[in-house]
Amino acid sequence: MIGRFIGDKRGNYALLTVITMVPLMGAVALAVDFTELVREKQETLNALDAAGVATAQQIVSGASDADARAYAKQFFEANLRHVSPANTTLTVTLPNNNAGGGTLVLEASLKYHPYFLPAAAMLLGGTAGDHVVNVSARSEIRLKNTLEVALVLDNSGSMSTLGSGTGQKRIDLLKAAAKQLVDTLALQAQQMKQISKPVQFSLVPFSASVNVGPTHDGDSWMDQDGISPVQHENFDWTTMSAANDPNKYAEKVNGAWYKRGDGWGDTKGEPLTRFSLYADMTVESGREEVPNSKQYICDAYNKKGKCTDGHWTDPQYVYTTSRYASWQGCVEARPYPYNDDDTTPTTSNPATLFVPMFAPDEPGTLWRDFNRDGTNDVNSLSYGYENNWWADWPYSLNPTAVQRQSDMRKYFLVKPYGSTSAGAGDGPNAACTTSPITPLKDVTVSAQKQQLTDAINAMAPTGNMNVPEGLAWGWRTVSSNEPFTVSG
Template identity: 30%
Template sequence: MTRRFGEDRSGNIIVVFALALIPIFGLVGAAIDYARATSEQEKIQRALDTAVLAVNRQIGQMDEAELKEYAQSIVDANLQGLSANIDEVSVDEELRQVDIVASSSVETALLKLLKINEIGISARAQSKTGSASFEIALVLDNSGSMAGDRILTLRKASEDLVNTLFGNDPVSDEVNISVVPFSGSVNVGPQNANATWMDRNAISPVHQGIFSGKVNRFDLYKKFTNITWAGCVEVRPAPHNVTDSLPSASDPATLFVPTFAPDEPDYRKVWIFNTDDYTNNYMTDKSGSCTKDTSQFQGSGDDVKNTAQVCKYTSSVTSKTGNSGASIRGPNYICDSEPITPLTNVRSDLLSAIGKMQAKGYTNILEGVTWGWRTLSPGLPFTEGVPYDTPNNAKFMIVMTDGANTVPTNNNQGLKSAYTAFGYANENRMGTNHNNGATVQKMNEYTLQACNNVKAAGIKVFTIAFAIDDATTVNMLRGCASATDAAFTAQTTSELSDTFAKIAGTLGELRISQ
């Protein structure tokens, strides 16, 4: 028995298997621990990318020791529980270049079996700005469909984008941003009433609009005791509706005409009934020097005659309502959005403008795009933009909307539509018939033409289709964007916030050369 026991080899497999487990556990442990290390290295790299941009803005304001301490604070704030040490900060003031190297270590879990207690990781980032600068137009839908959580989310997402690009600076040396809220029209600011690019002398071919006889809209506004021009303008006649052509009195069609929504009839006669169904009735039909009662309509053209008559606008006219608003009748009807904020590098001015945005009115993406372009352009009407060929300067436009272009048409009335930035549909300024599908299609065509002109000028366009089910509008926005990866869709408010953050990150990454 003793001899047989000494010669028995049947238990050796257990010993061999036990010995084999050591390298197996080592390989599995290495894979798991190195995956953790890679994940933390990526987080450190993102924090370092943020820090190098922030440090670059402080060149000339801090010495290298202070810059290193500042970089460490930025990294710590972004790592949220992880840690990394800034090992080196090198600065070239002439090139405005910053290089930062950071390192850390990850404590192992399974590799400890092989007596490997930690894995060292490092990251490096470089920001070289030189004299680089960014100009960004935020073209933001403020139409009525944006009410509630949507407009609140849009405000917050836009504010976050501004804060990301400005870093800790109240005033940026490199970033200028404009805010262009749009709804049915765009508000260029009532302070610009006397600007040379406004049609002060009623010489534009669209200034008369539907009015009978010679009319100057600014003079009409002066007749009211309780209303002044709120700042909105009509779409310029083609081809200037899709271009940045300089406004000049030598070419009256290039000038900008103030919106003036005429007083519409008190009612119209349907069979034997008087129906008060006009969108913008704010005066009685026999106001002023109008003595003939033209409100008892017998034909479809009588509403046009009544709306067009100028005799009702005499001295000391009082509108039934006060100034502006989609739900408030008056000459400023459709002037719903807040005024444009031209390019500025002052963070507080941008945050203030964004915080005032309200959701009202129709949707006119075309006017949003063209006025966003005009804020980036170096020429009138806004001249804050630097010339297109300025070295190391890049221009961007972010267009966000939650709906399709809108023209409220009505074939049952002589006016053919409510008043819009194109006037009334019966003025045929879009060259289409008077049904909604045809006018929207034409607006989409104009919008794409404007986008293509913007891109041809060297401006990169990002678009965001927010909770839009209409495939035509989504495709139009894709075509408007500069590239496939610059066209975003977002279905929820959280996705909208993420999209703005992604675009902010993309713009920030353009500042990181390594």
């Protein structure tokens, strides 16, 4: 009998079914809970997105912070169709409370109470209780993207011609269009609430070069130590050797040139740069007669020893000197590959530094009589070069045109009083014809908008055209890197 009982297989299916139903029903229960959890989470996110869009419209319309938060909560809960608002918590971060500004952030936390999870936990040997599942959702609404516009405008000489069929100069048409764009976007910017600097403009006038402004001569992104590979182009400092003048010579150390000898005065030991050239070039700007310096010379006497004919000698003068020129703000293009990008300038990479423009004196003029002991102080020699604004070094025998241009000794001779002036537009600032860059200005601020408008009105067409430099500096005005770091 016992053997028959053990071998009897009737009813095994029912037993196995009962055993397997426990995990099967548990799986079904968990599936139901998970499906409901996903549905409630999605409904919460949908309500969050809808509340974000609706609240953003309220903010743009001028709602206060308190009203915006209350409206967001009301709209959010109204769209929770199958989710109890008691199980949710809403957090509203308004645009003016964000570090970046301009973004409305809505965050909701959802407490989901599962239907079957507690029973399933008990069947699996767990404890009964409220097994709450916490879910979070987040929605971001960008009210208005801040706008930064670089106006890179052609100021070359061709802009003085008439625009086709208009009867107006191209530069005047360009000014009108630029100001119209500024005015239009400024009106739009006034409607953007709770956003710092919603619309900003910079202005980059360009012709043959770009003017960053002479007030930047002491900035760290300018080459202050003569280490850039561009710094000494067209300059031959070897002409200023100790053999030529032991009291005032140049010495090269690690690629840079330095002032050596007592003849430099207080600047002894300082680097030789284009900035130092502007400071060192001097011209006799005036003269003052020395009292009682005239002397009468008798050329003929009569028999009684009285002077019958004579003349006065030239009077002696004290000459005053002044700086010949100051840097006006234009810079050279950086060497490749930094010429058309916004790489941050740093002394660890000298090629990234900006170098002041210094148009070298081209061959042409000699001041033969530096001591003013003759009647003809200036002797002009024409070599057909346009930018001839200084005297060539006069003491070299038959120098070539290249030697005349690059011999640095000439810049440390004082230009004599009364010598011929340089031609219009000539000098170390030749081709620097535009007004300085106007960095980003917030056009919602009337004073800043006026600065931008005044800069547009001040543009004048002159010089050649260098489009790549204009575009590169336009990029740099809206970049967060040096030289211009003002951004929205």
